[in-house]
Amino acid sequence: MTSLDATNAGQLQHLLREYRERTPGSETAFRRALRVLPGGETRAVTTYPPYPVAIARGRGSRLIDVDGHEYLDLVNNYTSLIHGNAYPPVSAAVTAVLEDGLVFPSPHDRQLELAELLVGRVPSVERVRFTNSGTEASVLAARIAQRATGRSQLLMFDGGYHGSAPPLLAKDPAVIAVPYNDIDAVQVALTGEVAAVFAEPFLGAGGVVPAAPGFLHEVQELARSRGALFVLDEVQALRNGIGGEQGRLSLTPDLTILGKIIGGGLPIGAVGGRADLLLLTASTTRGHLMHSGTFNGHLAAAAAGAVTLHHLDATDIERLDRAGGFLAERIIQAATRAGLPMSVTRAGSILNVHFTSSAPTNAADVRAAAGPLLPALHLALLLQGVYTTPRGMISLSTVTSDEEVEAAAVAYENAFNRLNAR
Ligand SMILES: Cc1ncc(COP(=O)(O)O)c(C=O)c1O
Structure with missing residues (x-):
């Protein structure tokens, strides 16, 4: 001592x-x-x-x-x-939803407004699927990646946090975890079995550790060259740019995980990304990936999230x-x-x-x-x-x-x- x-x-x-x-x-x-x-x-x-x-x-x-x-x-x-x-504008938006009805089993302007805002702000986000938490969004992103590639393994970073449910936990059998900022370790681990690399723009819960310059670009390119998807978790990071950290760093992830501020303080999560990938979840797609949830796109969270983003320039x-x-x-x-x-x-x-x-x-x-x-x-x-x-x-x-x-x-x-x- x-x-x-x-x-x-x-x-x-x-x-x-x-x-x-x-x-x-x-x-x-x-x-x-x-x-x-x-x-x-x-x-x-x-x-x-x-x-x-x-x-x-x-x-x-x-x-x-x-x-x-x-x-x-x-x-x-x-x-x-x-x-x-x-925040008074959030309270006003939620109060209006309380008066109009909280949630319906149908599309609604308030959901669409938030989805349009996200698509407008984050260029790689062509379509959005809402969940009730960042955790649920990570699970959905993993399922999309596995379905799209026909591969089962997921690569993430030691200390990375994508929520508290499998498979995106470092100890899950489907996951390989390598040290953040170690491109050589990514090179070795990124085999033909890997469906996607999941990365945060900085290790958030893991200690707010920034990515070294160029690291995320290299990860993105390596993932693409090996036929895996590049999934960026912007649950914390979206606040750092109008288009999130990916906008600041000119990254183009295949899928983006969102949460936290996009619900203005209410429970929410979302997966955004390439239209062809998100379409795998559409019930109109043959053999689609089933994704549902009683509260997906909840109107109070959608309204609170939209007003929150409108007020963040x-x-x-x-x-x-x-x-x-x-x-x-x-x-x-x-x-x-x-x-x-x-x-x-x-x-x-x-x-x-x-x-x-x-x-x-x-x-x-x-x-x-x-x-x-x-x-x-x-x-x-x-x-x-x-x-x-x-x-x-x-x-x-x-x-x-x-x-x-x-x-x-x-x-x-x-x-x-x-x-x-x-
Ligand atoms: C980067 C990141 N991804 C995912 C999550 C999980 O989000 P939620 O707590 O809404 O399930 C968190 C939560 O802290 C997070 O920081």
Whole structure:
């Protein structure tokens, strides 16, 4: 154990004690949850010891917990709330749907509007099929790829996340997982059995690890040259460009997986892509790939998603990117002043802190840098009213003000000083 680890273990105990004293209502909520939800939660990545803050409500960039504490929201429901909490245009759109009827077993203008917006914004998306989550969209994309190619294997990246259902889990027998940013490993693994390569434009849940310049182009070309599809998962990344990261990087995936912001905060997912591939799911196609779902294209999600995208233009995206860059720099400076090793990986307005001085380039690097400092930092920020994720990821929204970004930077500085106090 280094002296820093030892210092930190002591600090963690102090932080936990303070946290418990400050959040009795959250502890009560957790005890109640334990009686009906396994582990007291229903969403694995969102929980942390000793128990998570129980949020009562959110508005704009602010959250209020059950004890009445206010937090600056730097999570935005894991990147899905691009315009923050209870965004008035989204609330108005959903209210209108509540009055007109929530969902019908028929096509509807609201679904079409969202589909047309996606086709208009993302050039590789010629047709769209809606699901209820990014997970479901990934499953559908895998089925389309397997049907289109007659092959069964799927290649993905270690630390890649395409949802929590098979086959797109690194341990699934149909999957080969190789390190991100390692084109030689892709070369070797991409045999004639592989139906598709699934990639995120940056490892999102895996630590916000950016793709090395040219890496995704090489993956796309290799996939094509070996008769496999190139599937880009833009569930998190779409927020970084009008046409997603693929627009910024001039990629032309065969299929794109979408979710999060396209539902404006309501449950949604979608597969978009080449018309010939999407047509495999059309019930008018002979021997089609059966795909249905009671809530596919739910009108509340479609309406919320459409208004969310209408309100996200290139100027908003540039501002988010600048704010993300500013915050990343300030966090690194603060950690350096406190004598802590730190790198901040970033994809536009999504950031991840890592307690290592060299930026991770794949998931193994991220795992190696994870230690007790991350949970301690998380608690030290919560105690200052700054809501972040246990894994060190934060994401900004269009309603996070410059003053709030500055306040967040100060909170990180205070937290680092506290972690390093001797
Ligand atoms: C890149 C990526 N793909 C897919 C998913 C799964 O989406 P959902 O949580 O809507 O099932 C996520 C969720 O975090 C994600 O980040």
